[in-house]
Amino acid sequence: MRDDLQPGNRLPDLELRDHAGNERRLSELAGGDPVVLTFYRGWWCPKEQSFFRRLVGFQDEVEVAYTRMVSISVDPPEVQAAFRAGLGARWTFLSDAERRYVHELDLLETTDTLHRPYVPTAFTLFPDLAICGVWNGYWTWGRPSLEELRRDLREITRAIRRDWEVPSA
Amino acid sequence: MTWCWLARTEERPEGALAAARIRFDGFLAVFPADAPAPPGERKLDARAIDPDGPAALVSLVLVPDDLTIPFDDPAVSGALRASLTAPWPDVLSTLVVGESRFGGALTAVRDGNRSRLDADPFARIFPARILELGPGLLGWTPPPTGPVVQRYGGGEPWPSDRFVESRSGNPSAAGH
Numbered sequence: 327m328r329d330d331l332q333p334g335n336r337l338p339d340l341e342l343r344d345h346a347g348n349e350r351r352l353s354e355l356a357g358g359d360p361v362v363l364t365f366y367r368g369w370w371c372p373k374e375q376s377f378f379r380r381l382v383g384f385q386d387e388v389e390v391a392y393t394r395m396v397s398i399s400v401d402p403p404e405v406q407a408a409f410r411a412g413l414g415a416r417w418t419f420l421s422d423a424e425r426r427y428v429h430e431l432d433l434l435e436t437t438d439t440l441h442r443p444y445v446p447t448a449f450t451l452f453p454d455l456a457i458c459g460v461w462n463g464y465w466t467w468g469r470p471s472l473e474e475l476r477r478d479l480r481e482i483t484r485a486i487r488r489d490w491e492v493p494s495a
Numbered sequence: 496m497t498w499c500w501l502a503r504t505e506e507r508p509e510g511a512l513a514a515a516r517i518r519f520d521g522f523l524a525v526f527p528a529d530a531p532a533p534p535g536e537r538k539l540d541a542r543a544i545d546p547d548g549p550a551a552l553v554s555l556v557l558v559p560d561d562l563t564i565p566f567d568d569p570a571v572s573g574a575l576r577a578s579l580t581a582p583w584p585d586v587l588s589t590l591v592v593g594e595s596r597f598g599g600a601l602t603a604v605r606d607g608n609r610s611r612l613d614a615d616p617f618a619r620i621f622p623a624r625i626l627e628l629g630p631g632l633l634g635w636t637p638p639p640t641g642p643v644v645q646r647y648g649g650g651e652p653w654p655s656d657r658f659v660e661s662r663s664g665n666p667s668a669a670g671h
Contacts, residue, residue: 346583346638355640357657385642389576392647392658394640407582416579417641 327447327462328432337363337455340427342398345406345419353455355396355418360458360482361451362388362475364397365433365444369409373466374446382413384472389416393479400425400443435464450478458482496541497655500526501590501601502533513546515632523553523632535560537598540588540652545634551585551603553626553633554612563596566646566653570620571597575644575653577616583638584611587654594649603633 331337340352355361364381366374381395388395395417399406406419428434428444435445446463448470459478463469484490499512505521507514514524525544526533535557558564564571566589578587586603600617615623639654647658 344638348638354637357640359643359657389642389644392643392645395642396640411580414580415642416576418638 327445327460328430331431331449331457331460333457333459335457337449337451337457338427338430339455340398340420340422342420342422342426343403345403345410345421347403350418350420352396352420356394356451356453356455358453358486359392359394360453360479360486361394361396361449361455362479363449363451364395365447366397366399367435367438367443367446368399368401368441369405369412370441371443373463376466377446377463377469378409378413378415380472382415384475385416387476391479391483393483394418396420398422398427398444400428400441448475450475450482452482453486496528497659498538498591498650498652499528499541499544500530500533501537501539502526502535504533513544513548513632515550516629518627518629520626523555523626523628525632535598536592537590538592538650538652539590539601540636540655542655543586543588543601543603543633543636546631548630548632548634549605550630551605551628551633552607552609552612553586553628554602554615554618554623555599555626556601556615556617556621556623557590557599558592558597558621563592563598564620566591566595566597568597572644574600574616574620576642579639579641579644581614581616582611584636586633586636588636589617589653591646591650591652603628605633 344350398420402423403421433444435443448461450458461470508524511524514522584602585605589600590598592598602615604611639656646653
């Protein structure tokens with residue numbers, strides 16, 4: 327992974343097609359909200375299937391918490407759309423089938439010469455794409471627990487919402 | 496502007512931001528947020544509007560004026576979830592009445608494929624009418640990032656997807 331992809335630094339504003347083929351920009355997808363961004367190997371990986379089932383459960387919390395979720399892989403959009411539908415995911419998947427960013431971010435999983443996928447990596451991001459947390463999920467236990475995601479999302483939300491403390495009457 | 500008034504009219508209205516003819520049934524028109532509220536007082540996501548937009552097939556769900564339901568009703572939340580799961584149409588906006596009432600939904604496709612409207616999740620709440628709408632009203636609503644199904648502030652339609660500080664002076668008023 328690129329050395330500067332660390333907390334406090336900003337992730338590049340990636341431009342990719344979403345699972346429906348629309349051109350999207352990460353900053354636009356973030357809007358003014360915190361983001362959980364996951365790079366994943368592909369639909370075929372059982373570790374990803376397990377991790378994404380947990381994220382699908384997590385989306386029931388996220389849906390009422392003004393927080394966005396975005397997932398990126400080298401799968402084509404139509405494959406991502408099928409994976410997303412199969413999971414019941416309700417967030418945006420981005421396709422880097424051309425591998426435009428896998429080298430720029432130094433996130434190529436070099437040990438898989440067949441799929442040449444992204445190394446599973448999770449970020450929590452501020453709305454301006456500044457990195458709050460980062461997890462290297464090459465090994466399954468390197469991935470964030472939902473509790474770790476909650477902790478980061480609380481930190482980000484507290485920092486960006488001026489009314490985190492209930493306004494006095 | 497994040498929203499505008501939506502109304503059906505018999506004639507092409509004066510003062511509308513945009514209007515398009517409904518086949519055999521008058522016009523569908525939108526008015527600026529600071530204009531007098533039209534009958535029904537339904538607010539539409541302003542991003543759905545393009546005065547240069549092409550013709551479209553519309554699935555229009557209108558809750559009867561005397562029967563609006565809370566936007567946070569589980570039936571509405573379920574429809575929002577279903578819309579995030581399904582392929583996104585070319586245009587989708589819920590219709591809001593007042594600060595917190597669900598007034599219906601407008602879903603549109605521009606390729607003439609009526610089957611794309613068959614599964615309109617909002618039609619499970621109240622019946623939908625399919626309208627053949629001429630050009631001059633609807634543009635494109637970008638798919639929301641997901642999975643948020645909450646509105647960004649009182650009185651705002653969904654999926655209008657960020658807090659607007661200038662209207663309330665508070666970026667997350669009625670949020671949380």
